[in-house]
Amino acid sequence: MDTVIIGPLALPAGTFVVLVGFFAATLASLWWQRRGQRIEATLWLIAVTAVFGARLAFVLRYHNQYESWLAMLDIRDGGWWWPGVLLALPVLAVSLFRHTRVRAALLSTCAAAMLTMTVTLAALQALSPTPSPLPDVTLYNLEGETATLKSAANGVTLVNLWATWCPPCRREMPVLESAQQRYPDVRFILVNQGENPTQVRQYLTEEQLHFEYLLLDPHTDLGRYAGNRGLPLTLLFDNKGQEVARHFGPLSDASLHHFLNHNLSGDTP
Template sequence: MHGLNQSIAIGPLGLSIGQLLLVLAFSIALLAGALIGRRHRTPTADTLFTLLFVALVGARLVFVARYWGSYDGALAMLDIRDGGFDPLGGLVAGVGYALWRLWKAPQQRAALSGALVAGAFTWGLTAGPLLLLESQTRPMPDTPLATLAGEPIDLPTLAEREARPMVVNLWATWCPPCRREMPVFEQAQQEESDITFVFVNQGEDESLVNRFLDHESLTLENVLLDARNALGDATGAMAMPTTLYYDAEGRLVDTHFGELSRATLQRGLERLR
């Protein structure tokens, strides 16, 4: 059984559906601003791009402030590949800049207001149903998997045996972000005794996975094989790496697409608790 797609892979680039909808809403805002601005002879594109930049910086700064202790230094804080953004922080920064701009540039008010309304309406119309679907209980799939020793197993069986929250990482040896985040998971698996970590390799065989683990000197428990990529299909995770967070009752409570840092992993673990 195939799950609702939560992400999409475009070559080596993986994007969540939420990110794609954000791009769509921003594109509609640009279009509306251009059309209204043409009528009033007032361009808005530069203002909208600046607003987006301010919102992203605000979201990143708030996230880094919340998880300051999980970063090793300034370079790690600047590395946005981990997807560490605080939505509320970004919203406050973006709205603050928009209000300041509307006050400072009265000639832009009609075009900028129309652009913001169009973008917000598009976001609400598209992201609303998605958030509603995500809020519905999605049970842990019973996709057939195998251990590195060749023994059959599935996630519900493992979850029943462990009887605690579970973090499931979908990965492959050819995936650079997957490789970079493995030491983060190795450390977390050693430190978080109340969480079960599971690493489900997508589409590769036991010998290749073992060679990778040996070469990288990784000590990981619960490394499983999914030769047919069936778990990705069942969960709607088309891009790697993808990390799924299940509570002790086997309900999906959060999903992270793309590379994890210690900070973004910590945020996910907080939601499990």
């Protein structure tokens, strides 16, 4: 499961897992606080260091994909490389060494958070839909002619579900437009969800965007097929037409590069 729906909110699965772990750590720290052992400040330091490490590791790995320092700081692209959380281990070690009185509280709280995140991640993976081939749904081009994903796909294919009213979708449109030239071996297909040709044309004209393969899904059939109510959603299919990965949320140049290279073993991104 790539997305968790909570009321009006749609959260990436990874973000949800981290939030669950943070919630578990908070409950555990409150339990210890009632017993006279305060560890909140240390937990915050460990958590912030872990998040910073994951982001720093991602930025260092894909630094050539960022055009500015501001882009590197923009975490909305979902760019995290989780081995970077190891940066928090020295902080934990120093805290355990310096604060021996709360050592048991720190260790048990961190263990509770890790266990909760592991169980949550396993549950989400168990609930994930079985990877499927390119769906056979009826779509339309801007001229109103019918089309299918299978007819538009060619080799490795990336399908992006988007809408003009969706701010994260609008933010990633220039990234996907330029990616058509940067990744010539990948077929990029943009599938608008629930809007009419006039709305889509007006948006593309105003933003001066051009996509070689842009289709309309007026009844959001593809979104229902993918089992996802949030946008933007990106589906990646290999050269056999089998889904190999999906990403919920906006993509930057760096996170798109990571998404393609991480998931296309044996295929040329």
